Every structure is written in structure tokens, then in C-alpha cells.
Amino acid sequence: MKFLIFAVCMAALALAENTYDSSTDDIDLSEVLGNERLVMSYSKCLLNKGPCTPEVKKLKDKLPEILETKCAKCTDKQKQMGKQLIQEIKSKHPDIWSDLAAHYDPQGKYRQSLEEFLKS
Template structure:
């Protein structure tokens, strides 16, 4: 029993460490570089809208897994760099791909709760909602 508890605890800690490592990689994403490449933008949006992960690269999977939490907390757990990157990406999408932005909002904020709570903050960051 103690041995199995140890292995479960070790697995949980390893998973948390891997997630933290992936999250810290998000600070190194050059959002301007991504936004300058229409194929990468389309791939990211396709990943975020997909119910499956086969359309996602490793970083997009991590971001996708966090989007729901980002919407619920206005990126409250994000680093300053991650907040700026998310805001820049969403501002770009809302301006240049408004239909995709509507789909993202419908998927991640279907009841409009986050929009009601954080809409003013998002608009100040250039995100058209």
C-alpha cells in the first residue's frame, strides 16, 4: 500500500514538473513570428477549435489545455509574458479573423460569463469581443 501510494505521488509530481516545463516554454514563443505566418495562425486556431489533439503541435496542445482556465480566470495564473502573448494573439484573431474569434468564444465561454466579467479588460488589450 505504501509502495503504490509512493508511485502515485511520484507520478503526480512528475506530471506537474512536465507541465511546468511546458508552461515555461510558452514564455519563449515569439508571438510576432507566429502572427507573421498565416499558416501557423491557421494551425493554432484549428487546434484550439478542434475537439481532438491530432491537429495540434506540442506547444499548441499545452496552450489548448490552458485556454479554458485562461478564459475563466482572465489568465490569472499566467506570467506577464504569457498574458501579453495571449492578448496579442487574441487581438490579432479578433481583428483579422472575427468569425474564428466568435467560434473560440462559443467554445470556451459558451454562457458568456467570462465575457461579461472580463470583456472590458479584453477590449483594453485590443481584443474585439
């Protein structure tokens, strides 16, 4: 019986480590994206041109892995938020999107998988 409880705990721990922290999943992206000052501040952080809030720093630290793994550790909510964020930035701030793409994907190796992600 103890082994079964131990095995269940280890499985739960393994599952928990296979997704990113969901503590920021309740952020209202519409509010953030509707605030020009926040958009500029957050984009400067992501581009190493300004200070970062702890939440944006977490994202910044994870971005290379997110791109590499096609968001494999993202929760469904994080995937939905990522799509919303990317689509809004691409359409309303193409200059920022261009800078972010050049910074995080200078060879364009993630472009196709990103487009597939947005369509999914």
C-alpha cells in the first residue's frame, strides 16, 4: 500500500513538472494589450532594452524553450493566451512583432511551427 501511494505521488510530481507554472494564467490580456505603456515596457524587457517585471522575466526566460518545444509544457490556457498575444501584437504592433521575431528567431526556423500553432 505504501508503494502505491509513493508511486501515485511520484506520478503526480512528474506530471506537475511537465507543464509550466499556471500562476499567471488569470492575467487579463485584453487589459495589458489595451495599455500602450505596458506593451512598450514589456516588449523592451523581452528585447533586453529595459527592465522586467517578475512575470515578464519568467516568460522571457522560458521563451527559447517554448519556441524549441512548440509550447509542449504549456497548459491549454497558456496556449490560448499565447495565441491571443501573438495575434494582437502581429496585427496592432507589427514593428514590435518584427523586432521580437528577429531577436528570438533570427534564422526563421520557428516561423512555420508558429504559424501552425496559431492555426491550431
